[in-house]
Amino acid sequence: MGALTLTMKVLRELLRMQLEFKDVFLKGGGEKMKKLMVVLGSVILLAATVDMTQAALVDIDFDGPEYVAGELPPEPWMQEYDSTDYSIEAGDGYAATQGLVVTDDVGVAGVTYVLPTPLTSDMGAVEISILLNPPSAPSGWNFADHGGLQVGRGSKKAGTETYRGLIFRTQGGDREIYGPGFHPGTSLGLSWTPGQWYEITFEVSDDWESMTIGARPLDGEAVSDSFDWDGDEIDRIWVSSPTRQSAVSAIYDNLLITAENICPSADLTGNCFVDMADLAVMGKWWLLDCDEDNEFCEGADFNSSGEVSVEDLSVIVLEWLEGDKI
Numbered sequence: 031m032g033a034l035t036l037t038m039k040v041l042r043e044l045l046r047m048q049l050e051f052k053d054v055f056l057k058g059g060g061e062k063m064k065k066l067m068v069v070l071g072s073v074i075l076l077a078a079t080v081d082m083t084q085a086a087l088v089d090i091d092f093d094g095p096e097y098v099a100g101e102l103p104p105e106p107w108m109q110e111y112d113s114t115d116y117s118i119e120a121g122d123g124y125a126a127t128q129g130l131v132v133t134d135d136v137g138v139a140g141v142t143y144v145l146p147t148p149l150t151s152d153m154g155a156v157e158i159s160i161l162l163n164p165p166s167a168p169s170g171w172n173f174a175d176h177g178g179l180q181v182g183r184g185s186k187k188a189g190t191e192t193y194r195g196l197i198f199r200t201q202g203g204d205r206e207i208y209g210p211g212f213h214p215g216t217s218l219g220l221s222w223t224p225g226q227w228y229e230i231t232f233e234v235s236d237d238w239e240s241m242t243i244g245a246r247p248l249d250g251e252a253v254s255d256s257f258d259w260d261g262d263e264i265d266r267i268w269v270s271s272p273t274r275q276s277a278v279s280a281i282y283d284n285l286l287i288t289a290e291n292i293c294p295s296a297d298l299t300g301n302c303f304v305d306m307a308d309l310a311v312m313g314k315w316w317l318l319d320c321d322e323d324n325e326f327c328e329g330a331d332f333n334s335s336g337e338v339s340v341e342d343l344s345v346i347v348l349e350w351l352e353g354d355k356i
Contacts, residue, residue: 087147088287092118092128099128103141110142116271123283124161124227132177133279134271140180141269143285148183148265151238154290158232158267161248164198165278166224174200176222177280178270179230181241183263191260196230196243197270198222198280209243210257220245220253227283234259236290296349298329303355308346312338 090097096104099120109116115133123129132141149156164176175197182193194210201214205222208215222228226247231254233242238261244254269282293302298311315327315338326334332342 087149087289087292088145088285090285092123092130092283097128103130106144106146108142108144110268116141119281122281124163127283129163130269130282131279132269132271132282134273140271143267143269145265145267145287148263149234149287149289150263151261153292155236156234156264156287156289158234158285158287160230160269160285161227161283162198162230163227163281163283164222164224165272165280175270175273176200176205176224176278177272177282179232180268180270181232181264181266183265192262193266193268194232194241194243194257194259195268195270196232196245198228207245207253209255216255216257218243218245218253218255223247234264237261291354294349294353295332296346297353301353301355303353304346304349304351312343312346 092103097118099118101118102116103118117131118128119131120128122131130141158179158181160179162177162179176199178195178197180193180195184192196218197208197215199206199208199214201208205224207218207220207222209218210216222245228245228247229252231242231244231252233244235241238259240256241259242254242256244252246252267285270280272278272280291302294304296304296308298308301307311328312330315324315330317337317339318327320327320331320334320336320338327338330338330342332345335341
């Protein structure tokens with residue numbers, strides 16, 4: 031549905047249903063209703079310029095304006111455990127775009143990405159994916175890591191059940207990809223080639239009792255295996271650095287996280303669907319003062335600006351009729 035068509039649908043439905051919400055909108059001679067209608071009209075231009083497709087929870091290609099070549103990536107990327115050297119570099123990412131270049135200095139933890147919204151079981155099935163270009167090992171290295179991805183929560187410590195990972199390893203001189211398991215891990219049965227791009231995926235099941243962890247060369251077939259998961263939240267992702275190899279770097283690109291059940295941000299009634307009921311909540315607080323005492327106008331002040339205004343209304347318009355009602 032186009033943005034302009036969607037916004038006009040909001041206007042038409044509001045006119046049709048104004049009697050149903052007269053207690054909310056029509057008090058005071060209908061002034062609140064008139065103001066809301068004027069604002070809805072002004073949002074048309076805004077909605078017509080915005081991509082209406084549903085966004086993923088996380089979608090990072092390292093090419094946005096906040097990712098500057100030669101500098102560290104912005105928060106919530108962070109160096110949590112060690113002195114890993116990492117930065118955004120132009121031309122090193124997939125298809126010669128920008129990428130995240132990670133070089134080990136003294137430790138092995140890599141770089142942490144703290145999820146703005148933790149992943150939880152009420153989101154249903156979740157998929158996390160990233161691209162990795164692993165480096166080659168210097169001559170004489172028979173046991174080393176060359177990059178990978180771990181997902182979990184809290185501290186990433188060996189032997190704990192709070193994370194699961196996939197590692198590109200040189201083991202006894204052979205290059206293989208390993209999932210969780212006793213060192214060196216569970217081999218996924220795929221040999222990897224330095225300098226080739228691979229997609230790493232973590233698929234959390236609907237019941238959050240297992241993860242399917244896999245990898246594939248972008249021009250080849252995927253391999254994967256299933257591992258237990260304890261059903262608790264995932265609040266961090268770690269991209270791994272090559273171990274003990276300060277002269278080489280692992281390169282990452284295109285971090286993507288999607289979830290099966292995501293309530294739209296404009297849902298004010300808790301039913302995971304954006305419709306007239308949510309607009310009624312907004313109308314109740316239109317242009318009134320919002321603060322912590324009234325929970326920022328019952329959540330209708332989306333940007334916590336202190337009042338419900340056109341910026342908040344645009345959130346509802348852009349997510350109109352999105353979601354799966356519960």
